Amino acid sequence: MTSLPTLPAHALTARLLAGDVSATEVAEAALERTRALDPELGSFNTLMADAALAKAKDIDARIAAGKPVGPLAGVPLAIKDNMCTRGVPTTCSSKILEDFVPPYNATVVELLDRADAVPIGKTNLDEFAMGSSTENSGFRPTRNPWDLSRAPGGSSGGSAAAVASAEAVIATGSDTGGSIRQPAAFCGVVGLKPTYGRVSRYGLVAFASSLDQIGTFTRDVRDAAIALGVIAGHDPRDSTSANVPVPDYVASLDDGVKGVRIGVPREYFAEGIEPSVEAAVRAAADVYRSLGAELVNISLPHTEYAVAIYYIVATAEASSNLARYDGVHYGHRTKDDVDIVELYSRSRAEGFGPEVKRRIMLGTFALSSGFYDAYYLKALKARAMIKKDFDEAWKKVDCVLCPTSPTVAFKFGERTEDPLSMYLSDIYTISCNLAGLPGISVNCGKGEGGMPVGLQLMAKPFDEALLLRIAHAFQSATTHHLGQPSVLSA
Amino acid sequence: MSQIDLATVQHVATLSRLALSEEELKLFQTQLSNILEYIDKLKALDTRNVEPLSHPLGLRNVFREDEVKPSAPRDEALSNAPAKTDEAYKVPVVVDQS
DSSP states (O other), X not given: OOOGGGSOHHHHHHHHHTXXXXXXXXXXXXXXXXXXXXXXHOOEEEEOHHHHHHHHHHHHHHHHTTOOOOTTTTOEEEEETTBOBTTBOOOTTOGGGTTOOOSSOOHHHHHHHHTTOEEEEEEOOSGGGOOSSSTTOSSOOOOBTTBTTBOOOSSSHHHHHHHHTTSOSEEEEEESSSTTHHHHHHHTSEEEEOOTTSXXXXXXXXXXXXXXXXXXXESSHHHHHHHHHHHBSOOTTOTTSOOOOOOOTTTTGGGOOTTXXXXXXXXXXSTTOOHHHHHHHHHHHHHHHHTTOEEEEEOOTTGGGHHHHHHHHHHHHHHHHGGGOOSSSSSXXXXXXXXHHHHXXXXXXXXXXXXXXXXXXXXXXXXXXXXXXXXXXHHHHHHHHHHHHHHHHTTTOSEEEEESSSXXXXXXXXXXXXXXXXXHTTTTTHHHHHTTOOEEEEEEEEOGGGOEEEEEEEESTTOHHHHHHHHHHHXXXXXXXXXXXXXXXX | OOSSOHHHHHHHHHHTTOOOOHHHHHHHHHHHHHHHHHHGXXXXXOOTXXXXXXXXXXXXXXXXXXXXXXXXXXXXXXXXXXXXXXXXXXXXXXXXXX
16 A cells, blocks of 8 residues: 555645655545455445545646645545535534534535645544544444554544544644543544634534534644644634734744743542553653753642532533434434424434433433522533633743643444443543633553553643644654554554 | 333433334333443432533534525435325325315
8 A cells, every 4th residue: 555645734735746746646545445444443434435535636737737726735624423524425424414414514624625634534523523432433343453352442532533634734623621632642643622712613513502613633743733824714704703813823833842841730640540541641741841841740639520510511412402303304214203392302312322312311400490509500610610720820831731631542342332431531621621722632652452551731712833843742752653554554 | 220211211212202112112111221320320420510512612603695596306305205296205195184
């Protein structure tokens, strides 16, 4: 198999513009790899081969004619299957949307198309992005390219696996409680969750609207900076997207970390962390110290409440957002001849999988009369305390360093029987969403079973330039991100 | 002890418009009880003087000009409907005509 798609996007576009390769060759290589690997990996729900080759041909024609091309020209792109693509099925890996074909594109899909990325296909996820392993997909699980007996993480497991196995070079993801960063950690790639509101959510199928944010999977931090520059910005079609200028994220990448204050929160190295994960993350902290950063011990005292808060807030918002699946406007409709209320109830019961039902139930309960104050309102107040923890931390440090997940990728089936054990695997990623912060996961070595370990960095809202610069400094000083899973040598 | 009884689970299923089987109701009673037991750790938190936070960045109302703009053509808007006429969604009879 050709190794072209194993290059980062910035290297690929450089070779394309130098005339070493054509966009068509790159697209064909990515499609060939995907067809060879995906029967086993299960990264994709839908391939977009025709669209990919047409786009590549158009790029090649423009390059031949000396016309301008976009910053991601010819880069094979995977799109999480909860982002609308005009004329291409958008299923959320749910039976209820199995036949849904959107009549419009999500804003990120438009922006990436304008940047001349080449769409390879739509990637698998936990149904409606609800899960941490992609085992909740209504179609099939995705496998971890580093060890096929393990989960790739979730919910954006298909996107993470696609980039890790070089089926695609960049991929989009959505992150509500860690759904970009945790699978990026499990699959050894870079996962960037921008500040809440930094990227338009128009055309992203809503899960929990005060937490959802679109971001990227890439092979290195430079690619993450380039991709964020493409997708960030205000969108009049998403009233929650922020009207904040978009800086040049690449320009400051190489400015280093001398004098940067990096906070190490003690609550993120507590009970339940795997020793191999702690060792790799502490070693990463030492790298930063050697590069001239100042490591500061800090406390985020309400961390232990984050999971409880999240599973009230996220499920409450989901129960409201998912009310739209009614068997009338689009999606699955029961075949039974029943009245309108029963039509709703049966269509939904037939179409949603168990985890989605569980979360709708939990969220409806938390919002229901008699329980609202004790659960939903209580969670919103506790959420304010999580945010305040970070506001205090920013007085002392510029960024926070911690593990992305307490463990490396777990085995299939290990946590599916007990929903709470699956929820607790998000313990280090959730606070970032509750506080609306930008966060990134980069590979910082190997842990138990030779599996990748994720280093997580978080920064102040809209400080992605600093976040990327700090993450890039680590990759410039180390080689962990260059490791490739064994499926690539097959 | 279960945090919620079966009748509450059934009530929540009705509110959720989910036609669940007996087995599902029982399973959710057990699972939701376990989750709620974990969530009850929030009770230990003193939130008396804390304002609830519903939006991480404190966004206020977002206004725009009230301008007429084109929207999706009707055939596209109806293109995914499981049952439709040329111009509308089809639903079971909702008004008693007797």
